[in-house]
Amino acid sequence: MSARTSRRWERQLRNRIESRTLVVGVVGLGYVGLPLAVEYARKGIRTIGYDVSAEKIAALRGGTNYIRDLDDRVVADCVASGMLDPTDDAARLGECDVVFICVPTPFTANKDPDISFILAATRTIATHKRSGQLYVLKSTTFPGTTRHYVQPLLEEERFRCGEEYFLAFSPERVDPGNKVWHTGNTPIVVGGITPSCTELARAATALAIEKVVTVSSPEVAEMEKLLENIFRSVNIALVNELAQLCDRIGINVWEVVEAAATKPFGFMPFYPGPGIGGHCILIDPYYLSWMARRYDFTTNFIELAAEVNESMPYYVRDMIVREIARQPVELRKARVLLLGMAFKRDVDDLRHSPALKVAELLRVEGVGRVDYYDPYIPSVVLFEGSDRAETLSSLPRLNRAVLERYHVVCVTTDHSCVDYQQVARYSRVVVDTRNALRAIPSRGNIVLLGDGR
Numbered sequence: 107m108s109a110r111t112s113r114r115w116e117r118q119l120r121n122r123i124e125s126r127t128l129v130v131g132v133v134g135l136g137y138v139g140l141p142l143a144v145e146y147a148r149k150g151i152r153t154i155g156y157d158v159s160a161e162k163i164a165a166l167r168g169g170t171n172y173i174r175d176l177d178d179r180v181v182a183d184c185v186a187s188g189m190l191d192p193t194d195d196a197a198r199l200g201e202c203d204v205v206f207i208c209v210p211t212p213f214t215a216n217k218d219p220d221i222s223f224i225l226a227a228t229r230t231i232a233t234h235k236r237s238g239q240l241y242v243l244k245s246t247t248f249p250g251t252t253r254h255y256v257q258p259l260l261e262e263e264r265f266r267c268g269e270e271y272f273l274a275f276s277p278e279r280v281d282p283g284n285k286v287w288h289t290g291n292t293p294i295v296v297g298g299i300t301p302s303c304t305e306l307a308r309a310a311t312a313l314a315i316e317k318v319v320t321v322s323s324p325e326v327a328e329m330e331k332l333l334e335n336i337f338r339s340v341n342i343a344l345v346n347e348l349a350q351l352c353d354r355i356g357i358n359v360w361e362v363v364e365a366a367a368t369k370p371f372g373f374m375p376f377y378p379g380p381g382i383g384g385h386c387i388l389i390d391p392y393y394l395s396w397m398a399r400r401y402d403f404t405t406n407f408i409e410l411a412a413e414v415n416e417s418m419p420y421y422v423r424d425m426i427v428r429e430i431a432r433q434p435v436e437l438r439k440a441r442v443l444l445l446g447m448a449f450k451r452d453v454d455d456l457r458h459s460p461a462l463k464v465a466e467l468l469r470v471e472g473v474g475r476v477d478y479y480d481p482y483i484p485s486v487v488l489f490e491g492s493d494r495a496e497t498l499s500s501l502p503r504l505n506r507a508v509l510e511r512y513h514v515v516c517v518t519t520d521h522s523c524v525d526y527q528q529v530a531r532y533s534r535v536v537v538d539t540r541n542a543l544r545a546i547p548s549r550g551n552i553v554l555l556g557d558g559r
């Protein structure tokens with residue numbers, strides 16, 4: 107292909123971006139994809155949202171929003187105005203100038219990366235591709251995925267990256283439940299296969315996101331995302347380990363962290379808890395440790411952090427069992443109430459939640475009854491996929507009569523809608539793994555993770 111022809115596609119796409127006449131496509135309308143699609147649509151850019159889930163498409167078409175952080179009205183307006191066009195027809199991707207890929211990247215049973223969703227989405231895109239399109243992978247993954255797994259599925263003899271089509275990686279940073287930083291105002295990193303890929307991805311992203319930072323390659327962008335999440339995992343593990351030490355020596359780790367956080371530089375507070383969950387911090391580090399093994403390299407920090415963080419639900423189980431043992435009740439007749447099942451405060455995301463693990467461990471230990479209250483999670487399945495699978499439904503409400511029924515109430519997720527004053531007042535014993543009751547004077551019935559009492 108002549109240099110002139112290859113420039114033509116770049117110029118055409120640049121013009122569409124600059125004139126805001128482009129059509130944006132988003133593949134995968136989950137926690138990442140839907141907010142991104144809405145961000146473009148509400149900024150007046152025609153956006154096609156494609157998902158394999160007919161249920162999600164039907165909901166959106168009916169004006170129903172299923173992502174808590176998004177305003178129901180904004181979603182409904184975007185759909186009603188036609189700026190956001192939800193579809194399960196993959197052929198519509200051919201209409202798009204820029205396609206963002208926002209599909210899951212879970213791990214396998216052996217905690218190895220599972221990029222099958224990325225590969226499936228790329229194959230779908232490849233079936234409907236046309237010249238002049240830009241593809242931007244946003245799913246978190248190990249370095250080299252964009253270049254060595256995605257690009258080969260798109261590339262053909264007459265369809266070359268940087269000439270007839272453009273490809274970049276741009277990790278997502280959305281933090282569900284965060285009231286300050288959302289999709290539109292959180293800076294985003296982009297790295298393309300070629301300089302023109304980077305520049306087009308930067309320009310397309312800047313239409314919806316306030317600040318875009320470019321890096322020299324997709325690999326740098328892929329790696330920096332993993333660094334962000336490993337940084338969190340390692341620091342949470344550090345404070346979880348200190349919480350266990352503080353329990354032994356009788357120092358309140360929460361007070362320690364708050365005191366350290368008064369240092370105006372060089373320190374960032376992290377807090378202990380019953381473990382980590384969600385689709386990111388728990389999983390992503392394994393993507394890098396898997397890759398490192400292929401280079402005969404052991405990522406010691408990642409392994410150690412995972413070991414400490416994954417031991418926390420066991421530690422919390424032991425705290426609860428100890429509190430049951432102090433009461434005149436047999437374990438098999440004891441009743442435990444977990445407050446909060448979502449993996450973190452004020453979200454409805456259950457994926458890999460440590461609270462779920464605590465519930466399972468209590469059942470394995472022989473605790474007679476384990477219930478939970480979480481207004482965001484109507485029901486859960488313990489031991490999913492095994493022959494002892496057990497469905498639990500959230501208690502419909504929390505009040506004095508409910509709290510008094512349990513031998514131990516454990517705060518596993520500190521949702522802000524819970525009345526912790528009431529919890530402290532009417533529970534026999536509260537095991538608080540989140541310091542949710544910090545402002546409430548103890549009647550001697552509060553056992554706080556990491557304070558040694």
Ligand SMILES: NC(=O)c1ccc[n+]([C@@H]2O[C@H](COP(=O)([O-])OP(=O)(O)OC[C@H]3O[C@@H](n4cnc5c(N)ncnc54)[C@H](O)[C@@H]3O)[C@@H](O)[C@H]2O)c1
Binds near residue numbers: 157210244245282385
């Ligand atoms: N959830 C977060 O807070 C968050 C934050 C930053 C990065 N990430 C990363 O973003 C990616 C997406 O995460 P998520 O939380 O949005 O996942 P999600 O499960 O909420 O959404 C993924 C969506 O993709 C759809 N999907 C799956 N395969 C598809 C295909 N082949 N074609 C079209 N649609 C398909 C699913 O139906 C689902 O609606 C992951 O790599 C994750 O690690 C997530």
